[in-house]
Amino acid sequence: MVEALDQVDLYRVRLALMVTAGNPLYTAYEAGVQELQLMRSFVEQQLKSYGKLAPALVVLFFQHHLDVYIRAKVKGEDVDVPNFKKMLLNFKQHRKVQDFVPMYTDIPILATLSASSPSPDASGATRPPPSPAASKARKRMKNNKWDARYHKSTAFGQKVHKGKIQDWLNKLPEGVCIPINPTTKKTRCLSFHARGECREGCQRCHAELNETEAEELFVFNQQLFNQE
Numbered sequence: 001m002v003e004a005l006d007q008v009d010l011y012r013v014r015l016a017l018m019v020t021a022g023n024p025l026y027t028a029y030e031a032g033v034q035e036l037q038l039m040r041s042f043v044e045q046q047l048k049s050y051g052k053l054a055p056a057l058v059v060l061f062f063q064h065h066l067d068v069y070i071r072a073k074v075k076g077e078d079v080d081v082p083n084f085k086k087m088l089l090n091f092k093q094h095r096k097v098q099d100f101v102p103m104y105t106d107i108p109i110l111a112t113l114s115a116s117s118p119s120p121d122a123s124g125a126t127r128p129p130p131s132p133a134a135s136k137a138r139k140r141m142k143n144n145k146w147d148a149r150y151h152k153s154t155a156f157g158q159k160v161h162k163g164k165i166q167d168w169l170n171k172l173p174e175g176v177c178i179p180i181n182p183t184t185k186k187t188r189c190l191s192f193h194a195r196g197e198c199r200e201g202c203q204r205c206h207a208e209l210n211e212t213e214a215e216e217l218f219v220f221n222q223q224l225f226n227q228e
């Protein structure tokens with residue numbers, strides 16, 4: 001992560017040479033770099049499972065938003081200066097890697113790096129789909145305490161089993177997050193808790209839920225799986 005910080009800070013110096021003093025883009029970039037320095041260990045923790053890809057994602061975050069802004073400006077469009085600091089603080093609050101850097105899988109070299117890294121465990125984090133062979137190799141794990149309200153025999157259970165969980169998650173309004181285990185800070189695994197089974201090696205939380213936690217998750221799942 002040190003190299004990522006160095007890179008984005010070096011670019012700040014270059015930016016300073018390109019724009020006039022007090023330029024809003026420079027000010028926003030500088031504030032972003034400062035915020036990144038403050039929340040460095042948080043970012044490190046959140047992106048840990050991305051391995052070698054993690055520093056590249058951080059650099060990409062800055063470069064991508066600069067790029068979008070500069071391209072729009074060149075076209076004469078009226079765009080706001082990217083608020084790096086706000087985006088970083090949003091990431092800190094919602095911990096959604098796909099919102100932080102939604103576009104990395106489009107970049108061939110980064111997609112390659114991601115394929116060689118283990119899957120992230122962050123809440124709703126984007127991860128490359130496992131190859132069919134890889135997922136077959138991992139053993140299935142049944143949830144023996146599966147909440148009956150999610151069983152396929154119920155109307156709601158039918159919805160819960162429809163489509164990909166990630167597709168449901170993508171539809172959620174901003175700021176609505178999967179409940180976490182307050183002790184481990186890990187996201188509850190929806191495959192395990194709502195669909196009743198998951199696979200060995202899953203990084204999300206499978207820990208048994210107490211009554212309050214089960215209710216919290218049920219309320220969340222109602223919002224999630226009742227979406228159109």
Ligand SMILES: [Zn+2]
Pocket residue numbers: 189190191192198199202203204205206
């Ligand atoms: Zn799981």
